[in-house]
Amino acid sequence: MAGPEIDALIQCLARLPGLGPRSARRAALVLLKRREALLEPLRRALEAAASAVRACPICGNLDSIGPCAICADSTRDASLICVVEDVADLWALERTHSFKGRYHVLGGLLSALDGIGPEDLAIAPLIARAKEPAVKEVILATSATVEGQTTAHYLTDRLAGLPLVISRLAHGVPVGGELDYLDDGTLSAALKARRPL
């Protein structure tokens, strides 16, 4: 039906999240029809990203400069390191504009099922960073899942003995959440983590 170039484009697009073969065909068709407005800018953006964007050698964030803009920003609090599973989590925390420290991207979580062990994650660089005298607190912002908390406990053990505070994100009632709709596990966590007003 289509030439090999179009097929290759469709196959590449179909691998992206949110796109299946049908939606990839539609996207490819739109790109090809609007060559100047969409295809060429996309090509240039892809080329620029592929050649310039790298993982930050300090925290693992993605950026076109190394160290990344967050690590290079001298106004950020160097005494705080927030440990996240993935760059998407770092972006989510940055969207809140409420954290002014630095980050460390683990690159995954400990998972028996997927065979991911401590040596597969960026744990050794985290320990090395935590040993720097400027660091006073490590915030473990792993997800509230069995794997996320297993990783958090493991990191707590590895960081134990260093002269710093180890904290984690609170678990409990989300903003706008109604108690009646929450599962019992979340409610239990919220009750355990209650604090005086």
Added chain:
Amino acid sequence: MEWTDRGIVLSARKHGEGSAVVSILTADHGRHAGLARGGASKRLRGLFMPGNEVTARWFARLDEHLGTFECELIASRAARVMDDPARLAALASACALIEAGLPERHAYGVIHGALIGLLDALESGAPNWPEVYVRFEVTLLAELGFGLDLSACAVSGATENLAFVSPRSGRAVTAESAGPYRARLFSLPGFLIGAAAAKGADIGDGLALTGYFLNHHLFAAAGGRLPPARERLLDRLANPRGLD
């Protein structure tokens, strides 16, 4: 084909973008997998955490198909032990052992009951939960056909003063009969023969005993090894404050 049963979530592997292939241990249908549509989505991911108790409806056109799960949460057990690293490690280890060791679609009501009992102990924070965990592994071995015989001495037939277990036969041995072979035998913790509550190195001895037979009969025989989650539990119990 369709059935509904209560079960414990053992694992969830992401499938496609938002779905997951979920493995659940049910009382009447054993370890059973199925596709949970949206199971890896933000809305449902919390439902399919290992250890969670669910009501599962499985349906498929043919029995041999993977089928689809529709699940409803009964008890969010995983969330209740997340704060305690040792209990969380025990939950993860138990689920990983069942996931890796049990054949699919074969009812193991006793193992299901033992897992529920273990989860109850973990959730309540009972101080004897490590004993319950070791007993769970002993039950797992027995139900899979590799049960330990701790009723009498393999050498003398005596039922008193049982202190060791033979790695060759899985049978108990008295201290007197162990003689020069003592170093080659596993220590038999007293709580496994109802002698007393666990003390000292009993839990470590019990885990070494069950770990050897689980590995020997279930995993090494199939070219594998014990799940890393169990190794992490051993590390956790051996060194509760730090890993190195």
